[in-house]
Amino acid sequence: MTQPPRSALILGVAGLLPFLWSVATEMSPALAEFGLRWMGPRFLGPYVGLAYGTVILSFMAGALWGFASRAEVNAGLFHALAVIPALWAFFFVGGGPVSAAIYLAAGFAGLLALDWFFDQHGLTPSWWMPLRVGLTAVVVACLMFTAFA
DSSP states (O other), rough: OOOHEEEEEHHHHHTTHOOOHHHHHHHHHHHHHHHHHHHHHGSSHHHHHHHHHHHHHHHHHHHHHHHHHTTSHHHHHHHEEEEHHHHHHHHHOOHHHHHHHEEEEEEEHHHHHHHHHHHTTTTTTTTHHHHHHHHHHHHHHHHHHHHHO
């Protein structure tokens, strides 16, 4: 196992900021008021975390698609698996913030399982799983806060 490239680590952690901002503005009325004045309501509380989470879950399907293209055996299976996160977001994320957060958290957990499956078949870089486990833990924790706070 190798360390992720610095750029992947920095960008991965930066990608957590909207999830963390979502939780922060749910927890702090003063921060929410600041955000409302400077960014508007769609960038606050559950709205930003759920919208961004839907985009990122779909984006990660694209990453899996790229890994699937490296498969020399069962490429069709890997390509089919790669589209699941985007379809999950499309069909299951919606409704109120509680159900959307739960479905998104489940989607990210399922994505991590797909990451592991692709990794076990040698389709990901050696640093992929350590990076994904940490990022996924933070994302799921933020979404669970939204669902149950």
